Amino acid sequence: MRGWRVLGVVLAGACVALAASGCGAARQDAGExxxxxxxxxxxxxxxxxxxxxxxxxxxxxxxxxxxRAAPGVAVSMDSFYYTENYPELASNQRPVWVIEQGPGPPVSTPAQSQAVSPPGGAQTAYVNTWTRGPLAAGATQTFLWRVTPVKSGVHTVHFKIAAGLAGKARAQLPTGAPVQGQLTADVAALPPSRHVDPRTGQVLPGAFPIVP
Structure with missing residues (x-):
């Protein structure tokens, strides 16, 4: 029992030392x-x-x-997916659009490999959120998603802009309102007709012309 008491004292002292030195990683919003x-x-x-x-x-x-320069402009989307309530699904989040490539430069891949649906360099650990870093006063950033629709119907994508990822830096319009918006798309159930021109090998719109 005496050995256990000594070990307990040592562990308690180590915990106190860690607490005095910060006891873990710094806050995520410390530099924002x-x-x-x-x-x-x-x-x-x-x-x-x-x-x-x-x-x-x-x-x-x-x-x-x-x-002032914004510390880290971030865009959050909430509508690339929808919730499906069928039982026994591995995930109830189903795509409306498949993201083929997210904003930012493509992430480099190891040699002898090929990226499938590369996320883009602006992807973050936050769900459906992308950032391209600080934005100087008067400057503009472009966020581009290459997507493929996989669910027909009328769908609305909602987006919201933040000035930082940690929540301390807020984005607002000149009026003081939040920076947000929405975009609506009508996705047809059938893909458009296409045909290959046998003379050029190009893919052209429309069905292949019938030669009498």
Missing amino acids: AKGSFTLEVVKASFPAKQSIARPTELELQVRNVGA
């Missing part, structure tokens, strides 16, 4: 500036008419119209 930063979405582009299995692009351009 606190306050409000004035941003605007100067471009929001997403085709209103789409078709199943036809790749398309969603583009947002965010400009810093304030006087």
Whole structure:
């Protein structure tokens, strides 16, 4: 029993030492500036008419119209997926659009390998959130998603802009309102007709012409 008491004293002393030195990693928001930063979405582009299995692009351009640099502009999306309630699904989150490539430069892959649906360099550990880092006053950042629709119907993508990932840096419009918006797309159930021109090998829109 005496040995256990000695070990307990040693462990308690070690814990006190760790507590005095910070006892773990620093707070995630430790380096993020606190306050409000004035941003605007100067471009929001997403085709209103789409078709199943036809790749398309969603583009947002965010400009810093304030006087201070924003520490880390981030975009969060909540509508690339929908919730399915069928029993025994491995995941109830089903895609409306498959993200083929997210914003930011492609992440380098090891030799002798090929990336499938590369996430893009702006991907974060936060769910459905991308950041391209600090944004200087007067500068603009572009966020581009290459996606493929896989569920037909009318769907609305909601997005919200933040000035940082940790929550201390808030984004606002010049009016003081949140920086957010939405884009609606009507996804047709059938992919558009395509044919290959045998003379050029190019893929052209429409069915192959019937030669009498």
